[in-house]
Structures are given as structure tokens and as C-alpha cells.
Amino acid sequence: MTATVSRADRLARAAEPGHVSPAVASGPAHAAGSLPVGSPGKVGVLDLDYRAIGGGRTVLADRYQKSPLQVMRPLYIDPVLPGVPVTYLMSTGGGVVGGDRLDIDVRLSDRAHALITTQAATRVHRMDAGYATQNVTLTLGAGAVCEWVPDPLIPFAGSRFQQRLGATVPEDAVLVVSDVLTAGRVAHGERWAVDALVSAVEVTRPDGVPLVVDTTRIVGGGGSDDEMVTGGADAIGTLFVLAPGPATDLAAVMRAAGDGCGAVRSGGVRCGVSTLPEGSGAWARVLGESPEAVEAAVRAVWSAAREHVLGAPAPDLRKS
Structure with missing residues (x-):
């Protein structure tokens, strides 16, 4: 956390998530027994500062949680x-x-490299009142590398949730962002039965030039309109890779990985790849009936892109 921002101000910022989609905020504001915003344990803050110290090593130099x-x-x-x-x-x-x-702020100094993931999938529970938000801000220095690869988001029936990731990426930096959404507890009959789910990714250059503006919006408890968003799939995976170098070469590597991975060959998974604006990188969208298969396909594409850009495949994150 920078010295110019007090903890009180940081908490106040986290408690006010900014613009919230009307679909997410349209539910009842209060219910008996529910804790209001600002109650203990309701406003989560995480600030991480990574710094390169030479020899190819990066350290977590400062944190506030x-x-x-x-x-x-x-x-x-x-x-x-x-x-x-x-x-x-x-x-x-x-x-x-x-x-x-929930408010997460990650900063990487020049030439720092950090990989950030979650301990497990994120479960979004039914909400009789109110809604929940998560804002993630990633700020990269010159030549920095940030890999944001959380486990899937699982929204339960009746949940109202908005997550937004905003990143600032210099031309010589590398950013990887993974976002996997599942249909909820399908075995319980909760296939896309959310009240409202909005997931947005926005990436810009330091001068404000937009490179990625992508929003997934599912509203209304699994109605027919959602088929246009989900394509009939039970999981949606998206991977953005921004990196120097020819975007067409990167896209070709990602497309080959998506077409060749076991999850796609076994059927039920569809993968599409395209370049990003200004030749800034490439992105992939994966749809499938099995969340595990979609997650495996996204990992395969990430690993291939990582090896192409950084010379190293995706590491074993040791969660099993």
C-alpha cells in the first residue's frame, strides 16, 4: 500500500465499488439476519507490491490484507x-x-514477474438481500510480467455478483489473465440460475488507450437469453495474453494448443482464438459441457502461450 493512502481511505475505497450493473444491484437491499456492507469481514482488501531484485528474482516486497x-x-x-x-x-x-x-490491488515494479492464483474455486452463494462485488486492479511497470490465473468462479442459484478486472500494461510488459465461469451447481439443477452475474475485463496502455473491453453478463436465472451468451455450455473460459512481438504468431500458437489438447479432441469443448487490437496480443474463448475440460483447455492454451512468450510452460501449481 502506498504511503499516500491511509488504511481508512483504502477501506473506504474498497467499500464503494463504483458503478454496479443495475441487474446486479436490483435485488432487495435488506433481509432479516443479513449483515450490511461494512460489517466485520464484509470488506476485504488485498494490496500486493512485487519488486525485481536482480538475477531474475522477484519478491513480494509489501502487502496489506x-x-x-x-x-x-x-x-x-x-x-x-x-x-x-x-x-x-x-x-x-x-x-x-x-x-x-472485495478489492485487490496488485503492482509490479519494472521487470518484476509474479504469478497469482487462488487456493481453490470461488463460490458465490445465494443472496436473499444485497449483492457482492470484486474489483481487481493490476498495474505493471516497464518489462514486467503478471500472470493472473485464478481457479473457476462458481455462482450458485439466486446470487448477484459483479467482478471487474482492470489492468494497465506498458508495450514491453506481459499480462496473462484467465477467467473461467461455470454454470453453478448443475447437479442441483442450478444451471446458470444466477439472478445476475457480470464479469468484466478492461486493459489499457499507461496513456489510456484501450486494448481489451470484454464483459460477460448473465441475468435472470437461466432463461433463453442466456443461451446467446453461454452457447449452451456449462462453462466459459477466457484467456487474454498481452505481449510484445507479432500477435499473429502468438494467436497461431494458442490456436494450435486449443485445437490439440485432450479436452477438445474428446469432444464437448470449443475453442476460438483471435488477435487483440494494436497487435498487442491474442485471446481465446473456450466453451464446454464440463468445467474440468474447459479449465484443462484454458490451461493448455496458457501453457503454450507462456512457452512462446517466456520460454517456460505453465508450472504445476500444486493444488491437488
């Missing part, structure tokens, strides 16, 4: 890039509930 968000000591488990810290985001609660306001 407030429950329910927290991280433990980063692990150096990448055998090809041993100086890269892998940080696991965790929650002290059992998932996201109504009234939660």
Missing part, C-alpha cells in the same frame, strides 16, 4: 523460472455472500 482476503508466503515452485513467486489468494470465509466488497 484485511479479512476475508489474505495470502500466505509466496512459493518459488516454477522449475524453469525459479525466481518467480507464486502467490495463492485465500478467503477466510466459505465463499462470497451478499454485502461482500
Whole structure:
């Protein structure tokens, strides 16, 4: 956390998530027994500062965390890039509930490299009142590399949730953003039965030039309109890779990985790849009936892109 921002101001910022989609905010504001926004454990803050210290090594130089968000000591488990810290985001609660306001701010100094993931999938519970939000801000220095690869988001029936990721990426930096959404507890008959789910990714250059503006919006408890968004799939995976170099070459590598991975060959998974504006990189969208298959396909595409850009495949994140 920068010295110019007090903790009180940081908490106040986290409690006010900015613009919230009317579909997400349209539910009842209060219910008996529910904790209002600002109650203990409802406003989660996580600030992470990574710095390059030479020799290809990056350290988590500073952090500020407030429950329910927290991280433990980063692990150096990448055998090809041993100086890269892998940080696991965790929650002290059992998932996201109504009234939660989660705010994550990650900063990387020039030439720093960090990989950030979650300990497990994020479960968004039914909300009888209120809604929940998560804002993630990624700020990269010159030549920095940030890999944001959380486990899937699982929205339960009756949930109202908005997540937004905003990133600032210089031309010589590398950003990887993974976003996997599932249809909820399908075995319980909750296929896309959310009240409202909005997931947005926005990436710009430091001068404000937009490179990515992508929003997935599912509203109304699994109605027919949602088929236009989900394509009839039970999971949606998206991977953005912004990196220097020819975007067409990167897209070709990602397309080959998507077409060749086992999840696609076994059927039920569709993968499409395209370049990003200004030749800034490439992105992939994966749809499938099995969340596990979609997650495996997204990982395969990430690993191929990582090897192409950084010379190292995706490491084993050791979650099983």
C-alpha cells in the first residue's frame, strides 16, 4: 500500500465499488439476519507490491490484507523460472455472500514477474438481500510480467455478483489473465440460475488507450437469453495474453494448443482464438459441457502461450 493512502481511505475505497450493473444491484437491499456492507469481514482488501531484485528474482516486497482476503508466503515452485513467486489468494470465509466488497490491488515494479492464483474455486452463494462485488486492479511497470490465473468462479442459484478486472500494461510488459465461469451447481439443477452475474475485463496502455473491453453478463436465472451468451455450455473460459512481438504468431500458437489438447479432441469443448487490437496480443474463448475440460483447455492454451512468450510452460501449481 502506498504511503499516500491511509488504511481508512483504502477501506473506504474498497467499500464503494463504483458503478454496479443495475441487474446486479436490483435485488432487495435488506433481509432479516443479513449483515450490511461494512460489517466485520464484509470488506476485504488485498494490496500486493512485487519488486525485481536482480538475477531474475522477484519478491513480494509489501502487502496489506484485511479479512476475508489474505495470502500466505509466496512459493518459488516454477522449475524453469525459479525466481518467480507464486502467490495463492485465500478467503477466510466459505465463499462470497451478499454485502461482500472485495478489492485487490496488485503492482509490479519494472521487470518484476509474479504469478497469482487462488487456493481453490470461488463460490458465490445465494443472496436473499444485497449483492457482492470484486474489483481487481493490476498495474505493471516497464518489462514486467503478471500472470493472473485464478481457479473457476462458481455462482450458485439466486446470487448477484459483479467482478471487474482492470489492468494497465506498458508495450514491453506481459499480462496473462484467465477467467473461467461455470454454470453453478448443475447437479442441483442450478444451471446458470444466477439472478445476475457480470464479469468484466478492461486493459489499457499507461496513456489510456484501450486494448481489451470484454464483459460477460448473465441475468435472470437461466432463461433463453442466456443461451446467446453461454452457447449452451456449462462453462466459459477466457484467456487474454498481452505481449510484445507479432500477435499473429502468438494467436497461431494458442490456436494450435486449443485445437490439440485432450479436452477438445474428446469432444464437448470449443475453442476460438483471435488477435487483440494494436497487435498487442491474442485471446481465446473456450466453451464446454464440463468445467474440468474447459479449465484443462484454458490451461493448455496458457501453457503454450507462456512457452512462446517466456520460454517456460505453465508450472504445476500444486493444488491437488
